[in-house]
Amino acid sequence: SQTIHQWPATLVQPVGSPLSLECTVEGTSNPNLYWYRQAAGRGLQLLFYSVGIGQISSEVPQNLSASRPQDRQFILSSKKLLLSDSGFYLCAWFRKSGNTIYFGEGSWLTVV
Amino acid sequence: RKEVEQDPGPFNVPEGATVAFNCTYSNSASQSFFWYRQDCRKEPKLLMSVYSSGNEDGRFTAQLNRASQYISLLIRDSKLSDSATYLCVVLSGGYNKLIFGAGTRLAVHP
Numbered sequence: 001s002q003t004i005h006q007w008p009a010t011l012v013q014p015v016g017s018p019l020s021l022e023c024t025v026e027g028t029s030n031p032n033l034y035w036y037r038q039a040a041g042r043g044l045q046l047l048f049y050s051v052g053i054g055q056i057s058s059e060v061p062q063n064l065s066a067s068r069p070q071d072r073q074f075i076l077s078s079k080k081l082l083l084s085d086s087g088f089y090l091c092a093w094f095r096k097s098g099n100t101i102y103f104g105e106g107s108w109l110t111v112v
Numbered sequence: 113r114k115e116v117e118q119d120p121g122p123f124n125v126p127e128g129a130t131v132a133f134n135c136t137y138s139n140s141a142s143q144s145f146f147w148y149r150q151d152c153r154k155e156p157k158l159l160m161s162v163y164s165s166g167n168e169d170g171r172f173t174a175q176l177n178r179a180s181q182y183i184s185l186l187i188r189d190s191k192l193s194d195s196a197t198y199l200c201v202v203l204s205g206g207y208n209k210l211i212f213g214a215g216t217r218l219a220v221h222p
Contacts, residue, residue, distance in 0.1 A: 034210055038153070043118075043199065043214030051208050088153055094203070094210055099144050101201070101210065103155035 003027060006091040006104030013111055019064075019078040021107050023091030026072065033074040034092040035066055044090065050074055086111045113138055116202050118213035125220055129190045133216045135200030136182045144203035145176055147185045149196045150215065156199055159185070190220045 006023040013019060025031050032051050036044040046059045048066035056066050063082060067075045074091060091104035118135045125131050137145075145162035160167065162174040162183050173186040183200055197215040204211065 032208055032210075036212070044156070044212035046209070046211055049209060057209075090155055092210065099146075099161060099203075101146070101148075101158065106153075106155050 004091065004093045004102045004104050006089075006107055008107060009105060010108045011110070013081050013109065015083055015111055016080045019076070019081050019085070019109070021076040021089055021091075021109075023074045023076075023104055024072055025093050025102075028093070028095065029071060031072065032094045032096070033068065034094070035074065035076045036090045036092065038088040038090065040087070047076070081111045083111050085109065114214075115139060115204075116200060116211045116213040118200055118216050120214055120216060122217040122219055125190055125218070127190055127192060127220055127222055129220075130186065130188045131190060131218060132187075133185045133198055133200075133218075134182055135184070135202075135213050136180075137202045137204075137211075138181070139202070139204040140178075140181060142181075142202045142204035145183050146201040146203075147172075147174055147183075148199040148201055148212075150199055151196050156212075159198070187218075190218075192220050192222065194218060195220045 004025045034049045035047045038044050049057050050068045064078050089107045093102045115138050147159040148156035149159045150156040160169050160174050162176045164176050166175040171188045175184045197217045199215045200213040202211050
């Protein structure tokens with residue numbers, strides 16, 4: 001079956017600490033993968049998307065980065081978190097056949 | 113100009129009302145369009161895809177106007193359970209870039 005998972009679900013991190021959110025998909029190959037952030041009271045902001053291994057497109061210049069070390073793995077990272085990085089992070093996979101978007105469970109990040 | 117723009121609302125309507133949301137997009141080469149619903153900061157759920165000919169699903173009707181570059185969502189006979197944030201989504205960039213609007217909040221009251 002085709003699924004998408006992301007973790008961790010919740011984390012509280014101090015300012016200046018690193019971040020790693022991981023997203024994996026199953027049941028497909030060469031998926032288009034996306035990372036979004038949703039700040040309080042705001043919409044989903046596209047951060048990064050990837051159409052293949054090692055291919056990353058960045059939409060918003062900031063202290064976050066993304067990597068695609070494997071076909072079905074997409075990682076969101078930061079070397080030093082800022083307070084403004086707090087929010088709800090969503091990984092998504094777009095399946096072209098069927099025109100369907102699948103979302104991960106979401107990760108709540110609070111930077112303190 | 114944002115790539116996808118929506119009226120943020122909120123729209124406060126009584127039960128039974130008809131409400132319409134609009135969404136505009138800037139990239140004329142955009143290929144696919146969707147309406148999503150999001151509750152209480154959960155992950156968005158697909159409401160319906162939007163086709164050029166327009167499409168209807170029960171109380172919901174979606175339309176696409178490529179010439180004016182906007183999509184719309186009409187909700188008839190609003191229910192309390194329709195209260196949520198409605199997000200329009202546009203796929204562009206050669207079928208690679210998925211852009212969400214900021215969302216329109218709907219509150220249906222008794």
